[in-house]
Amino acid sequence: MTRALPRFLLTAAALAVPVVLIVLPFGSFLMSAFWTKEGSEIIREFSLANFRDFFANATYVRVFLRTLLLCAQVTLIGLVIGYPVAYFIWRRRGAVRYLLLLAFVVPLFMSYIVKIYTMRSILGLNGFLNQILVGVGLLDKPSLVFLYNQTSILVTMSVIFLPFVILPVFLSLDRIPRNLVEASADMGAGTFGTLRHVVVPLSLPGVVAGCLFTFVLALGDFVTPQMVGGPTGFTFGRVIWSQFGLAFNWPFGAAMGVVLLSVSILVILLAGVALRRQRV
Amino acid sequence: MLDTALALLAGLVLLVLYSPIIISALFSVVEVNGGIIDWSSATLRFYAELWQNESILSAIRATVLVGVLSVTLAALLAVVLAFYVEWRHALAPRLVELIVYIPFLVPPIITGLSLLIFFVDVGVERSVLTIAIGHTVLVLAVLFRLTLTRLQSIPPSLAEASADLGANAWQTFRLVMWPQLRPAVLTGAILALTVSFDETLVSLFVAGDTMTLPLRLWAMMRVGFSPEVNALVTIILAFSIVLAIIIALRMRPNTERHDQ
Structure with a gap:
């Protein structure tokens, strides 16, 4: 027997806050993407004009595509460096293993803005990188090429998001039963044989999760390009942010937000499909 | 080799x-x-000078206020919602779970601009409170996940036994369920606090004129690198590292796997 009224009241009480603080804001965002701005007026009528303007503008589309490429590069660098590091931690034993894991997880909690700031001071004209390169004689004088361009965004994002690859890869390596690895060794496979045929295939869920985190985080980042990108280093996130500041066309910014959100959802779905394939 | x-x-x-x-x-x-x-x-002069810098002190106050408000509110909501989705008469519990996870799953720029558009639509001025709301929806997912996992691991027989012994719903919650949930909620709260403490991307959208520590740092760094900034940064990093280690230690004893 269900008592309809108390059930309804309890539901309403429990859901009121999430609906007001989550559903309504996301609803406003999605709706405003289909409004338009004329002069200083926002026309509250359904229109696809923002999306048409966006895809018809070669500059915006180029920034959008270049950002996708940038995020793919950040993900790839994260994987190429992060996987071996996770594998290294996994091969340790006991307290060393736990402490190493902790050492690589703690940077996740270190201030994001400080990491960017540090990267800027490393890459800058008077930064460590220049001082080292000049010191060992590779450069005659400090170079400006390390900061305020597209590459400095790539380097900075790769460093910031690296722990997001290491942790999931380690967690999925940790789920591999030891006896599988031992069996592979007993049957005569060397370290590389076991790595290639046993360890890597079984750790793919962690690889997919790590890549997913990195790609989505890099896609939405607008502070890194702002701080190390200089005048030429534009990313999609930075373009969206600028619509809410200087350019001040919120509906257009919301529409680009919808494009960014669609890409994120697509990437999440693709990762889901990849994981399901893996399990079969 | x-x-x-x-x-x-x-x-x-x-x-x-x-x-x-x-x-x-x-x-x-x-x-x-x-x-x-x-x-x-x-x-160590620059560490001493920090405490005379009013803009830094007010940023610290704002950060603490935002952290305490948002984590308290999110912890309350997380417990209520965890019980709700486990309730057998709940409407669309999976949908409720999804809604709670949305702000954490989508890129922060989307959560930030959604809240900004919403606040302006309903005429809410941007202030320290809007930052707190932004952080609440963001950390709710973390607290909810940890609380729900813990709640699901409590055998239903405990609550049934409590009812059989004559406890009412509140007594069962207070004396049986809450002691079981408390460690998970506390771990979640510390984790949520570290997220709130460092949160930048959502805050930038909803902050208005209020400056939390990350926003103050950003403003200071644009001007240049002073020893004072470095002193502040050192304190902030040391604080986050301590919190991270506390979380790691709290999560360590329960290393039993939750394989589904």
């Missing part, structure tokens, strides 16, 4: 990952001239 190469790589990566604390701690106490560290200039 392989292990040596991997150890070298891991060491190098650690050096890069910890460069923020190494560099800022160094520059907060000494001067560097022409690549050479001048140890005679070592001073």
Whole structure:
């Protein structure tokens, strides 16, 4: 027997806050993407004009595509460096293993803005990188090429998001039963044989999760390009942010937000499909 | 051979990952001239000066206020919602779960601009409260996940036994369920606090004129690198590292796997 009224009241009480603080804001965002701005007026009528303007503008589309490429590069660098590091931690034993894991997880909690700031001071004209390169004689004088361009965004994002690859890869390596690895060794496979045929295939869920985190985080980042990108280093996130500041066309910014959100959802779905394939 | 190469790589990566604390701690106490560290200039003066800088103090106050408000509210909501989705008469519990996770799953820029558009639509002025609301929806997912996992691991027989012994719903919650949930909620709260403490991307959208620590730092860094900034950065990083280690220690004893 269900008592309809108390059930309804309890539901309403429990859901009121999430609906007001989550559903309504996301609803406003999605709706405003289909409004338009004329002069200083926002026309509250359904229109696809923002999306048409966006895809018809070669500059915006180029920034959008270049950002996708940038995020793919950040993900790839994260994987190429992060996987071996996770594998290294996994091969340790006991307290060393736990402490190493902790050492690589703690940077996740270190201030994001400080990491960017540090990267800027490393890459800058008077930064460590220049001082080292000049010191060992590779450069005659400090170079400006390390900061305020597209590459400095790539380097900075790769460093910031690296722990997001290491942790999931380690967690999925940790789920591999030891006896599988031992069996592979007993049957005569060397370290590389076991790595290639046993360890890597079984750790793919962690690889997919790590890549997913990195790609989505890099896609939405607008502070890194702002701080190390200089005048030429534009990313999609930075373009969206600028619509809410200087350019001040919120509906257009919301529409680009919808494009960014669609890409994120697509990437999440693709990762889901990849994981399901893996399990079969 | 392989292990040596991997150890070298891991060491190098650690050096890069910890460069923020190494560099800022160094520059907060000494001067560097022409690549050479001048140890005679070592001073803790800049740490003392921080406490006289009103803009930094007000940023610290705002950060603490936002953290306490948002984590308290999110912890309350997380417990209520965890019980709700486990209730057998709940409407669309999976949908409720999805809604709670949305702000954490989508890129922060989307959560930030959604809240901004919503606040302006309903005529809410941007202030320290709107930042707190932004952080609440963001950390709710973390607290909810940890609370729900713990709640699901409590045998239903406990609550049934409590009812059989004559306890009412509130007594069962207070005396049986809450002691079981408390460690998970507390761990979630500390984790949520570290997220709130460092949150930048959502805050930038909903902050208005209020400056939390990350926003104040951003403003200070645009101007330049002073020893004072480095001192502040060192304190912030040390604080986050301590919180991270507390979380790691709290989560360690329960390493039993939750394989589905």
